[in-house]
Amino acid sequence: MSDFLLKISNLTVSVTRNKQDIPIVKGIDMDIPRGKIVGLVGESGCGKSMTAKSIMGILPRSAHMNGSILWNDPDGSQTEITGLKEKELRKMCGPKIGMVFQEPMTSLNPMMKIGDQVAEVLFIHKLVKNRSEAKEKVIRTLGEVGIPEPERHYNSYPHRISGGMRQRVMIAMAVICEPSLLIADEPTTALDVTIEAQILKLIRHMCETHNMSALVITHNMGVVSTLCDKVYVMYMGRILERAPVDQLFKTPIHPYTRGLLSSIPRIHANPEYLATIPGNTPEFGKETVGCDFCLRCSDDQRRCFFEKPKEAEIEKDHFVSCFSANNRSK
Ligand SMILES: Nc1ncnc2c1ncn2[C@@H]1O[C@H](COP(=O)(O)OP(=O)(O)OP(=O)(O)O)[C@@H](O)[C@H]1O
Numbered sequence: 001m002s003d004f005l006l007k008i009s010n011l012t013v014s015v016t017r018n019k020q021d022i023p024i025v026k027g028i029d030m031d032i033p034r035g036k037i038v039g040l041v042g043e044s045g046c047g048k049s050m051t052a053k054s055i056m057g058i059l060p061r062s063a064h065m066n067g068s069i070l071w072n073d074p075d076g077s078q079t080e081i082t083g084l085k086e087k088e089l090r091k092m093c094g095p096k097i098g099m100v101f102q103e104p105m106t107s108l109n110p111m112m113k114i115g116d117q118v119a120e121v122l123f124i125h126k127l128v129k130n131r132s133e134a135k136e137k138v139i140r141t142l143g144e145v146g147i148p149e150p151e152r153h154y155n156s157y158p159h160r161i162s163g164g165m166r167q168r169v170m171i172a173m174a175v176i177c178e179p180s181l182l183i184a185d186e187p188t189t190a191l192d193v194t195i196e197a198q199i200l201k202l203i204r205h206m207c208e209t210h211n212m213s214a215l216v217i218t219h220n221m222g223v224v225s226t227l228c229d230k231v232y233v234m235y236m237g238r239i240l241e242r243a244p245v246d247q248l249f250k251t252p253i254h255p256y257t258r259g260l261l262s263s264i265p266r267i268h269a270n271p272e273y274l275a276t277i278p279g280n281t282p283e284f285g286k287e288t289v290g291c292d293f294c295l296r297c298s299d300d301q302r303r304c305f306f307e308k309p310k311e312a313e314i315e316k317d318h319f320v321s322c323f324s325a326n327n328r329s330k
């Protein structure tokens with residue numbers, strides 16, 4: 001039996017703008033192993049959320065996708081998610097896949113008590129027989145995600161609780177059906193560092209206690225190092241490097257990954273100087289023949305401008321798409 005929970009193969013997503021197809025996600029492969037936390041990292045606009053939305057079947061109307069997203073149940077039965085009708089997909093989202101969105105204030109209904117919002121998920125998926133059973137389960141889950149006095153907070157409205165608490169409510173909503181996969185899209189971006197650390201610890205705790213896998217989307221390498229087992233580095237809709245997290249931090253190969261790592265602020269570093277990656281992300285829709293990163297790269301060679309590098313395995317499970325890495329491949 002294979003140990004992957006979700007396997008993405010050659011996923012492409014394009015959006016139609018002014019009657020033109022603009023490629024956003026450009027043929028990515030990704031493997032989410034059972035019980036592991038996978039990070040998807042990259043700067044703003046590179047296609048991270050589009051990848052997550054493809055899995056959940058919630059792409060915007062202007063977008064269309066191709067490729068395969070294969071779900072592997074513990075009993076070995078496999079489902080091609082891209083082939084599911086909307087009704088079948090809805091049955092998966094909740095019981096099998098839970099999602100936490102970036103901004104909890106806009107994701108929660110301001111007019112509804114938080115307890116009732118979490119309970120709604122149970123009713124939609126017919127997982128409880130009556131209101132009292134739902135209330136009991138919601139209070140238990142709110143307690144589990146660290147909401148103090150969950151009975152009292154059941155009746156709170158979202159604006160009455162802090163950002164960190166709202167994010168905990170979102171996590172409660174995502175995990176209450178005990179899914180096998182949690183997708184967390186920038187779960188801590190809107191939070192301060194202390195609360196961020198608590199939320200990351202909570203996600204890890206929920207994954208460990210419920211044997212859940214997670215796909216954590218972030219632009220923060222610090223989040224990746226704290227939380228993830230394996231990481232995918234995305235740039236302009238392509239995966240440039242993927243590796244187990246320790247390996248990536250020990251021997252980052254792609255100049256983009258190295259740039260991301262060196263731009264993490266360090267406490268003892270020169271406070272006058274913060275490393276950055278020069279230039280800006282090119283506009284989507286302007287395809288280059290060469291490597292997408294060549295205009296911003298410190299290691300550029302002539303061929304980088306005329307040819308796309310193929311992915312090479314440079315050590316076990318560590319893959320890089322870069323000509324300078326090809327010389328090091330196994
Ligand atoms: N609803 C939409 N309609 C058309 N184009 C979109 C839409 N949403 C996103 N895009 C385009 O897709 C690209 C990738 O968007 P996506 O939201 O996946 O980025 P991201 O990596 O999640 O960025 P961020 O870190 O800012 O959340 C964007 O640059 C944008 O041009």
Ligand SMILES: [Mg+2]
Binds near residue numbers: 048049050185
């Ligand atoms: Mg996003």
